[in-house]
Amino acid sequence: MNSLFAALRALGSAITAGLALFYYNWALIYARWGQAHRAFWYMNRAVRMSPNNPKMYYHRASLFLAMGSPERAIQDYGEAIRLDPQHVDAYRSRSLMYTLIGRNEEAQQDLDQAVRLGADRANLEREAGDLRRRR
Numbered sequence: 001m002n003s004l005f006a007a008l009r010a011l012g013s014a015i016t017a018g019l020a021l022f023y024y025n026w027a028l029i030y031a032r033w034g035q036a037h038r039a040f041w042y043m044n045r046a047v048r049m050s051p052n053n054p055k056m057y058y059h060r061a062s063l064f065l066a067m068g069s070p071e072r073a074i075q076d077y078g079e080a081i082r083l084d085p086q087h088v089d090a091y092r093s094r095s096l097m098y099t100l101i102g103r104n105e106e107a108q109q110d111l112d113q114a115v116r117l118g119a120d121r122a123n124l125e126r127e128a129g130d131l132r133r134r135r
Contacts, residue, residue, distance in 0.1 A: 016049050016050075017049075017050065019049055020045075020046045020049035020050035020053070020056075021046075021050075023042045023043070023045040023046035023049065024042070024043065024046035024050075024056055024059070026039075026042040027039045027040070027041075027042035027043035027046060027059065027060075027063070028059065030042060031059075031062075031063060031066070036063055036066040036067050037067070039063055040060070040063045040064075040067065043056065043059060043060045043063055044060070047060055052083060053083070054079070054080040054081075054083035054084040054087055054090070055080070057076045057077070057079040057080040057083065057090075058076070058077065058080040058087065058089065058090050058093070060076050061073040061074075061075075061076035061077045061080065061090075061093065061094075062093070064076060065097065070097045070100050070101050071101070073093075073094075073097050074094055074097045074098065074101075077090045077091075077093050077094035077097065078090075078094065081094070086117060088114050088117040088118055088119050091110045091111075091113045091114035091117065091119070092110070092111075092114040092119050092124060094110045095107045095108075095109075095110035095111040095114060095124065095128065096127060096128060096131060098110060099128045099131045099132060100131050100135070102135070107128060111124050111125070111128065
C-alpha cells in the first residue's frame, strides 16, 4: 500500500512539474509577442506550481519590469538569487534595477557579485551608466 501511495505522489509531482513547464513556456511565448499581461498571468501560475525554480522568478521579474514595477522585479530577482546564489544574470539584472531607482549602494554590491561570478565589469558599468543618464 505504501508503494502505491509513493507512486501516486511521484505521478502527482510529475504532473505538477509538467504543468508548471507548460505555463512557463506559454509565458515566454506571450512575452515574445509583446503581451506582458498575458505572459504575467501564465508566469504567476508557473511560479505557484514550481516555487523552488529560480529561472521562473528571474523571468517573472523581467515581466514586472516590462509592466513598470521595478520594486517587484527586485523582489523576484532576489528570490531567484536566494534559490540559486550563483545566478549571475539575476545579480546583474537586480543591479540594474537598483540603479534605475537610485539605490546605488545596493546596485554596486550586486554588480560586484555579478563580476565575481563571471560577468564583464566594463559592460555592466556601461549599462548602469546608461541607466543613470536616462533617469
